[in-house]
Amino acid sequence: MKNAVRRLGIASALVGVALMASEQDAASQESAVLSISAGQAAGVDELRQWDATVDGMARTGEIVVMSRLGDASLEGRTHEHLAQYFAGIPVFGGGVSRQLDAGGVTVSLFGTLHQGIDVNIAPALSGAQVAALLEEMHGGEVLAGGQPGLGILPLPDGSYALAYYFAMSDGYFYFADAADGSLLRRVNAVKEQQAAVGAGSGSQGNERKLSTTQEDDRFHAHDRMRPAEVVTLDVRFNSQRYRRLFANHLIEGLPPGEAVWTADDYATDADNEWDDPTVVEAHAYTGWTYDYFSARHGWEGIDGANGRTISMVNLGLANAFFASPPFGPEGNGVVGYGRRTNETSEEPYTLLDVVGHELMHGVTHFSVSNRTGSPFGLYNLVPIGARLGPRSFTDRTGETHTCETARFPGVVETPDGFDVGLAPAWCENGRFVLAYSGDGAIHEGYSDIFGESLGFYYQDEGASADYLVGGDFSEGPIRSMIDPSFSRDPDAYGDRFEFALTLDEDEFWDYSGHVFVRGEYFGTLRNDEFGYGGDHWNSLILSHAFYLAIEGGTHRTSGMTVEGGGEANREEIERIFFRAMRDLMPAMATLPIAAALIRQSAADLAPGSDAARAVDQALRAVGLGPGVR
Numbered sequence: 001m002k003n004a005v006r007r008l009g010i011a012s013a014l015v016g017v018a019l020m021a022s023e024q025d026a027a028s029q030e031s032a033v034l035s036i037s038a039g040q041a042a043g044v045d046e047l048r049q050w051d052a053t054v055d056g057m058a059r060t061g062e063i064v065v066m067s068r069l070g071d072a073s074l075e076g077r078t079h080e081h082l083a084q085y086f087a088g089i090p091v092f093g094g095g096v097s098r099q100l101d102a103g104g105v106t107v108s109l110f111g112t113l114h115q116g117i118d119v120n121i122a123p124a125l126s127g128a129q130v131a132a133l134l135e136e137m138h139g140g141e142v143l144a145g146g147q148p149g150l151g152i153l154p155l156p157d158g159s160y161a162l163a164y165y166f167a168m169s170d171g172y173f174y175f176a177d178a179a180d181g182s183l184l185r186r187v188n189a190v191k192e193q194q195a196a197v198g199a200g201s202g203s204q205g206n207e208r209k210l211s212t213t214q215e216d217d218r219f220h221a222h223d224r225m226r227p228a229e230v231v232t233l234d235v236r237f238n239s240q241r242y243r244r245l246f247a248n249h250l251i252e253g254l255p256p257g258e259a260v261w262t263a264d265d266y267a268t269d270a271d272n273e274w275d276d277p278t279v280v281e282a283h284a285y286t287g288w289t290y291d292y293f294s295a296r297h298g299w300e301g302i303d304g305a306n307g308r309t310i311s312m313v314n315l316g317l318a319n320a321f322f323a324s325p326p327f328g329p330e331g332n333g334v335v336g337y338g339r340r341t342n343e344t345s346e347e348p349y350t351l352l353d354v355v356g357h358e359l360m361h362g363v364t365h366f367s368v369s370n371r372t373g374s375p376f377g378l379y380n381l382v383p384i385g386a387r388l389g390p391r392s393f394t395d396r397t398g399e400t401h402t403c404e405t406a407r408f409p410g411v412v413e414t415p416d417g418f419d420v421g422l423a424p425a426w427c428e429n430g431r432f433v434l435a436y437s438g439d440g441a442i443h444e445g446y447s448d449i450f451g452e453s454l455g456f457y458y459q460d461e462g463a464s465a466d467y468l469v470g471g472d473f474s475e476g477p478i479r480s481m482i483d484p485s486f487s488r489d490p491d492a493y494g495d496r497f498e499f500a501l502t503l504d505e506d507e508f509w510d511y512s513g514h515v516f517v518r519g520e521y522f523g524t525l526r527n528d529e530f531g532y533g534g535d536h537w538n539s540l541i542l543s544h545a546f547y548l549a550i551e552g553g554t555h556r557t558s559g560m561t562v563e564g565g566g567e568a569n570r571e572e573i574e575r576i577f578f579r580a581m582r583d584l585m586p587a588m589a590t591l592p593i594a595a596a597l598i599r600q601s602a603a604d605l606a607p608g609s610d611a612a613r614a615v616d617q618a619l620r621a622v623g624l625g626p627g628v629r
């Protein structure tokens, strides 16, 4: 049953830094987004209050310790993650990351707590029934094997649903109501390198040493030299091979770690003088990235626990990606590399910074997933950060949309199954609800930051230290952390791209293709590009801040000057950013929350230092100062 209370998304947007009494007229307070630390002015009382609330919830089992880990960078600090439960069932995305000092006193608290949960925990339908229903709606694609997950999903109307989630063979997680099987949410488990298809020419011609294994008369791209194995599988542009490696582990319902690949799937070479540059780069750069994460950040392997890193090369797609578990050839995630193509040429998506970018998606996923227990890693299952836009707007085709009647392209349920159709616009008080994908922007921003940091780390080996994502592509980079306007992307939080949302009668919501800047209509994606949320575009706000923290400069639009930490502080600034993800990131976040975590990390690691000052200045310059929501 869905209770008729007011809408959660907006409530979350307005609570920002804890429950703000002044905003209570606008919406109900069903959910509290916590971002508080002892270091904030006037934050101590609030922190103690919430700390007591969390302790109280822990006593009643409403919140459960999922992990308690020492801090690899700061002696004496402990990080706890407490996940929210209702009647013994996990609340998706609910929970807090709590940092404690050596005396056990709480230093900071970040996360989201859902309040007023009232839901019937006896599912009307079994997992198998909902699975069959979803499978039918999905158009016949085979569902994942194994048991579906069950949890409490916060809904846009402020109520909650008991929901099953399923990983399906198309790379998405689907959430369906355990009461009637209706679709409630769909999130992509695949993080791609870029939003749009690029083009390219030429090849890099880099010579890289490979660590390989000899089997029979051939050498396999299987590195057993490091504590974590690196496996490179060659899809050879065979779509059946690709689908098998990507999804068969799921389809067959195999236990995690049981591989579906065969000897024939390995990238191989007869004489160990590897001549496919794609294999050489993907395999070698995965090893380089491993070494960097391990040496500089104490992070071992893609999952932080020396799990295997599995890559697939020579994919028939013009992109690169990381797919989280349970996808991949042994159900523990996989990295894929296609080619950047145009009419005349193509280049493999295996540059060092691209490889680092994809592997950082893995770090982001596993760091959050391991600590919080979130099967989806960092994912906003409610649109936290949403706000109200205009009452109507006219799009570029001249069509005027008003709140009462607007319908936007999106996923809809039809009698024949899921399809692309017209979904009702999400409106509140006669105004369009606007939101961006905060989790996506953080994922992509972090991936660019550490993909580019690799270039500086390996500068002596000839790597490009340039802050240009894909800077070694012959047709030029994809994005520039130096100048986000290079790809016409925002460099300030206030100029972020937001999207009108859709919401159907079953409380399924998604991002439409209509883009807004500062509350004004800006443009529209192609009809089939809904659901994007602006991940890559808004990521530059964060990655540009990282650039400014090191290099300094005057921000293009804010005019604020950042005194960069310079080369002497590069390592410290990298550590500050990495630790914010490794130790502090909760399961749901927005760019302001990410900024608060990074500022917290700086205050913890290097209080009063040039690095901490530069980080703070840079975040302010991009509009992510303290108190911004």
Ligand SMILES: [Zn+2]
Pocket: 191, 192, 193, 194, 357, 358, 361, 443, 444, 447
């Ligand atoms: Zn990415």
